[in-house]
Every structure is written in C-alpha cells, then in structure tokens.
Amino acid sequence: NAGVTQTPKFQVLKTGQSMTLQCAQDMNHEYMSWYRQDPGMGLRLIHYSVGAGITDQGEVPNGYNVSRSTTEDFPLRLLSAAPSQTSVYFCASSYDPGTEAFFGQGTRLTVV
Amino acid sequence: DAKTTQPTSMDCAEGRAANLPCNHSTISGNEYVYWYRQIHSQGPQYIIHGLKNNETNEMASLIITEDRKSSTLILPHATLRDTAVYYCIVRVEYGNKLVFGAGTILRVKS
DSSP states (O other), rough: OOOOOEEOOEEEOOOOOOOEEEEEEEEESSSEEEEEEEEEEEEEEEEEEEEEEEEOOOSSOTEHHHOOSSSOOOOOEEEEOOOGGGGEEEEEEESSSSOOOOEEOEEEEEEE | OOBBBBSSSSEEEEEEEEEEEOOOTOOOEEEEEEEEEEOOSOEEEEEEEEEEEEEESSOOOOOOOSSSEEEEEEEETTOOOEEEEEEEEEEETTTTTTOOOOHHHHEEOO
16 A cells, blocks of 8 residues: 655756646545645645645645646646745645545755 | 644653643634654654544544643653654644644654
C-alpha cells in the first residue's frame, strides 16, 4: 500500500518557469489537499479538493492552480515560478475531512 | 476555527512520559482537538483527536479539561524516535482545513 506519493522529491526551477507537482493516493480518499511549509514554520493550506471535479482555495492560493480529474490524482501547478515559492510542498489525503489525514513525503522546491 | 497556544519547545527523558500542553480558550462546542506530529521534515503524522472525553490509542492519550479550554497530549513512554514537532489543531470535525501553528518541538534525550 503506497499511501500518498509525491513526485518529484526535489526540484530546482528558474524564475518564470512552470512545473507541476504530482500527488497520487491509492486509498480511494475523496479529500485531498496541498500545503506549503517554509523554514521553521507550520504548514499553510494552498488548495484542497473534496472530490473529483471540485476544488477550492486555501490560505495561500496565489500563484498556484489545481485540478482534480480523478479521485487518485491532485496535481499542483506553478504557472510562473517565483523565489517566494521556494518551500517544501506536502500533499495530503483523507477519507473525509474529519478523519486521519495521510501526508506524502514532500517535494522540496527551490526557485532561483 | 479556534486558535491554539503551545510552548515553543520541551525536553523529555527517554522512557518517561511526555506531556505536551495546548491552550484553546476560544474553542467552540462543535470543535475537536487534533494532534499531529512531524518528524525531521517528513510529512505530518496523525496522532489522535477528541471532542470532550479523554481518548487513548496505541500512540498516545489525549486529556481534555472539563471546560475544554486546554488539553494535554501524553506519550506514555517517550523514545528517541518521538523527537518531533507536535501540532495541536482545533477545528470542526468535518471542516475542510487543518490549520497548523508553529507547534512544540519535543526533544527526547537519553
């Protein structure tokens, strides 16, 4: 059972480049979310989804897009990377919002 | 969602109980207390959650005061592997957001 899988684990981007962070879960969870964590700080919610075809903004959505075409996948897109988006990104899933959330191992992104 | 206050850091001797406090004086009647931990920059890990009764699972116990304004997470026999940042989160059980504060850095020492 793989749980929540994030790819890539590490990425370096140049300012202005675009990329997609991948997140996949094999637990048939409806609820998925993306967080970012800056050094020495707690996690902040970027976007979340309560099911396929439904997404909503979290606390810090600017500069990020998401879509949810399948239950399993919830990719996070950076359209034009900025140094301020240098962070560790975590994807999480849960059966519903009130139950235990499972987190991936993170993607460490550096924008230069 | 209610705001929580936790100490910045705590130390605990290996094999002893670790008691991590959390204040949530503005908690509403339908808000639960959740605990997660994050070990060395890994993804956070769920520990336990509860409403008003004390809860226990294989990882920890959660003690919530009668007025629900504070709670304590208890790791009964701390090991070096329990060194982590512990987050206390208050929210409606089926709310969509986990709001993480700075948490408490727990250092378990041999």
